Amino acid sequence: MAAMPLGGCGDRASTDATVADDAAVAAEPAASAASLAAELGLEAEEVRAILGLGGRLEPLGPEPTNRVATDATAAVLGQRLFFDTRLSGDGSVSCATCHEPGRAFTDGLAIAEGLGTGTRNTPTILDAAHQRWFTWDGRADSLWSQALQPMERPHEMGSTRTGIVRAVLGDPELRREYEAVFGSAPDAAWLENLPERARPVPQAPDDPEAVAWSGLSEGDRLQVDEAFANIGKAMAAYQRRLTGGELPLDRFVRGLREGDRTLTAALDARELAGLRLFVGKAGCIDCHDGPLLSDGEFHAIGAPQVGGGMPSDAGRYLGVDIVKADGFNAASRWSDAPRSERALQTMRLARTPETWGRFRTPSLRQVAATPPYMHAGQLPDLAAVVRFYSTLEGATILDHHQETVLAPLGLDEAEVEALVAFLETLRGEGGDPALLGPPALD
Ligand code: HEC
Ligand code: HEC
Numbered sequence: 277m278a279a280m281p282l283g284g285c286g287d288r289a290s291t292d293a294t295v296a297d298d299a300a301v302a303a304e305p306a307a308s309a310a311s312l313a314a315e316l317g318l319e320a321e322e323v324r325a326i327l328g329l330g331g332r333l334e335p336l337g338p339e340p341t342n343r344v345a346t347d348a349t350a351a352v353l354g355q356r357l358f359f360d361t362r363l364s365g366d367g368s369v370s371c372a373t374c375h376e377p378g379r380a381f382t383d384g385l386a387i388a389e390g391l392g393t394g395t396r397n398t399p400t401i402l403d404a405a406h407q408r409w410f411t412w413d414g415r416a417d418s419l420w421s422q423a424l425q426p427m428e429r430p431h432e433m434g435s436t437r438t439g440i441v442r443a444v445l446g447d448p449e450l451r452r453e454y455e456a457v458f459g460s461a462p463d464a465a466w467l468e469n470l471p472e473r474a475r476p477v478p479q480a481p482d483d484p485e486a487v488a489w490s491g492l493s494e495g496d497r498l499q500v501d502e503a504f505a506n507i508g509k510a511m512a513a514y515q516r517r518l519t520g521g522e523l524p525l526d527r528f529v530r531g532l533r534e535g536d537r538t539l540t541a542a543l544d545a546r547e548l549a550g551l552r553l554f555v556g557k558a559g560c561i562d563c564h565d566g567p568l569l570s571d572g573e574f575h576a577i578g579a580p581q582v583g584g585g586m587p588s589d590a591g592r593y594l595g596v597d598i599v600k601a602d603g604f605n606a607a608s609r610w611s612d613a614p615r616s617e618r619a620l621q622t623m624r625l626a627r628t629p630e631t632w633g634r635f636r637t638p639s640l641r642q643v644a645a646t647p648p649y650m651h652a653g654q655l656p657d658l659a660a661v662v663r664f665y666s667t668l669e670g671a672t673i674l675d676h677h678q679e680t681v682l683a684p685l686g687l688d689e690a691e692v693e694a695l696v697a698f699l700e701t702l703r704g705e706g707g708d709p710a711l712l713g714p715p716a717l718d
Contacts, residue, residue, distance in 0.1 A: 308535035316532075316540065316548065323532065325555035330567030331529035333641075336405055336516055340613035341606045342420045342509045344457055345516060352715050353453040354514030357507060359714040362443045363427055365391060365434030365473075371426070371511070374398045377712035380645035380703075381518065386582070386653025392431030395589060397653035400642045402520035402704065405512075408572045412635045412651040413595030417622045418611075420512035421604040424504060428475050436475040436485055437504040442467055444507055449717065458506045462499050470500065476603075501603070505610035517711055520642045520704030525551070526567075543701065549691075550698025558665065558685050558695060563637045569702070574634035577682055579650040580670030587672045589651065592631040600625055633672075644703035658699045662692050 313323045344350035357363060358371045369390045375381040381401040383389070388398045396412055404410070405419055416422035426432040427440055435443075444450045445461050455461055474488035481487075489497070524542035528551070531539025543551060554560045563571050574592040581587055599622055604610050607619035635651045649655045655664060664670070666687040687695065 309533060310535075312535045312537060312540065313532060318532075318552070322552055322555055325561055326529055326551065327533055328561075328565065329525065329529050329555075329569070331533060332522065332526050333403060333406060333519070333567045339405075339418070339512075339516075339618075340616045341418050341611040341618055342512055343612040344506075344509050344513050345420075347457060347513055349453060350457045350510045350513035351517055352514075353450065353457060354510035354512065355711065355715050356450065356453070357444070357511055358514055360443075362447075363433060363435055363440050365430075365436075365439070369433050371423075371433075374426075374432075375401050380520065380642045382646045384647070386648050388432070390426070390432040391434040394431050396651055397648065399638060400520070400646050401515055402518050402642050402707070403568065403639060404518075405516040406568050407570070407636075407639070409595075409599070409636060411595070412638075413591045413593075413598075414574060414636055415595040415598040416602065417599050417606045417618060418512070419515055420505070420508040421602060421606070421608075423508040423511040423515075424604055436473045437500050438470045438474040438488075439472055440507060441500050441503045442470055442472065445503065454503075454506070454510075457510065461503065466496075466499075470496070474500075501610060505604055508604065514711070517708065519707040521706050523641060523704055524701045543698070546694050546697045547701050548698075549694040550696070553687070553691055553695050554698055557691075558687065560665075564640050569640035569643075570637045572636065574631060574636050575681060576633040576635070578668065578671035579652075580654050580664065581672055582652060582654055584670070587633055590632050591651070592634040592636075593627060593629075596625050596627040596631060640699070640702050642703055644700045658696050659692070662687070662695045662699070666692060 313320075318326070339345040358375075361367050361370045361373075363370065373390060374383045374388050375398065376383055383398045386397060388394045388396060399412070408414075410416040410419060410422040416425060424437075427435050428437060444454060445467055446464075451461060471488040471491070473485050474492060475485050476489050477483040477486035481490075492500070524547075527539045527542035528548075531537065531542070554564075563573070563575060565571050574595075576591070599605055602608070605619070605622050606616060607614050607623050611619060613619065643649075644658070647657055649658070649661050655661050665682065666685045668682060668684045671682075
């Protein structure tokens with residue numbers, strides 16, 4: 277494992293409660309635990325690394341930029357909106373079209389398909405609220421601002437903010453819930469006068485949707501944006517409740533800490549051999565660390581391109597620009613805490629050439645349930661992923677200036693199988709079944 281150029285990521289931010297708690301849970305194991313570790317054949321260094329994985333995802337902390345993040349009514353409204361195809365341009369796509377509850381909130385496709393075909397693979401939403409930056413390139417700095425992006429993107433849901441505000445506030449049931457959470461909304465006459473399709477389109481000022489947007493008064497635009505932001509905040513309140521539940525790995529880590537054999541039995545001998553490779557020789561833990569199995573950072577690992585060739589996706593390089601320019605970011609007027617630490621981190625971000633082609637280390641908590649893999653779904657299954665790390669065959673750029681991030685691991689067949697067996701255990705027991713579809717109307 278070559279040294280990793282972790283410096284130069286200007287956006288390192290272990291703000292998450294789960295990350296902050298690592299130090300506490302990684303303390304030395306109790307004496308009874310030492311004998312269990314010895315029985316399992318684990319070296320002291322391995323024990324330390326494994327305990328660093330936490331043993332559970334800590335409850336989410338407050339999210340000051342979204343004042344309704346923990347509001348139960350907001351979550352019900354958000355749940356309804358998540359499954360509502362009226363929020364798309366032609367009434368055929370909802371968030372759940374790509375984030376299907378039965379597939380761990382992914383779609384099983386290499387590249388997402390909404391009104392058109394995108395360029396990236398759909399990640400799970402389970403436990404995503406624990407992330408610091410959202411999407412593969414971190415183009416959103418909060419869960420609520422992230423939700424606004426697919427709704428207006430032409431190849432995803434292809435709607436516009438005026439269309440969405442009309443759909444939500446024009447529906448009596450949704451309006452009732454919206455007002456219960458956010459207070460009184462603009463009246464029906466105002467809604468009727470809004471253009472059906474209007475949004476700012478910076479690159480194409482002649483676009484009819486951009487023309488319609490400029491035709492609105494400043495006051496109307498602010499009212500539309502406020503309602504649009506609130507819709508994102510309700511969706512975030514729902515998504516924060518989507519957890520994948522406990523992993524066998526969580527039980528194993530707690531068992532190792534507490535010296536409890538019934539808990540360490542959660543992994544069999546081959547899976548444990550895979551975990552040892554993960555934290556040891558294979559060096560996976562250098563990036564896939566902590567309870568989320570992600571450092572929340574951006575790296576270029578040179579994942580192969582579909583059909584070969586050089587990569588064209590700039591990843592974090594453009595992600596930084598997008599999040600800084602986002603009118604709904606944590607520092608914007610629509611944030612409920614525009615001077616919070618979250619906001620300051622966004623303002624401090626700088627785009628540097630090194631960030632070209634980097635993607636966020638994905639969480640591996642649900643990885644067994646979410647094929648295919650990598651930002652463009654390039655690798656069909658976990659065996660292909662492990663073989664890639666083992667040989668680096670087909671690798672494209674390995675970080676900027678060809679600096680080596682990864683070296684081929686040269687795993688033998690038994691090691692490949694053990695590592696795959698361990699990765700196959702990474703699938704939660706599932707969260708609350710009541711969150712897997714639209715809520716019943718009362
Ligand atoms: C057309 C398919 C599609 C639709 C519709 C869609 N998404 Fe996504 N979602 C994606 C893809 C693809 C990504 C990764 C985007 C990227 O990296 O550029 C993503 C990323 C995300 C993430 C980031 C997860 C993380 O770990 O950072 C969240 C949260 C999310 N979507 C929520 C939503 C919500 C809420 C909606 C509805 C408003 C929605 N999505 C609609 C495909 C879709
Ligand atoms: C240098 C940091 C780093 C190391 C070390 C690393 N990974 Fe990754 N991993 C990443 C990044 C970044 C991605 C996303 C890359 C992309 O999409 O282009 C990723 C993607 C993955 C994925 C795909 C997940 C998904 O949802 O698509 C799996 C599985 C995975 N890694 C497992 C491993 C294993 C197993 C090891 C050890 C053999 C390992 N990783 C080592 C950073 C790392």
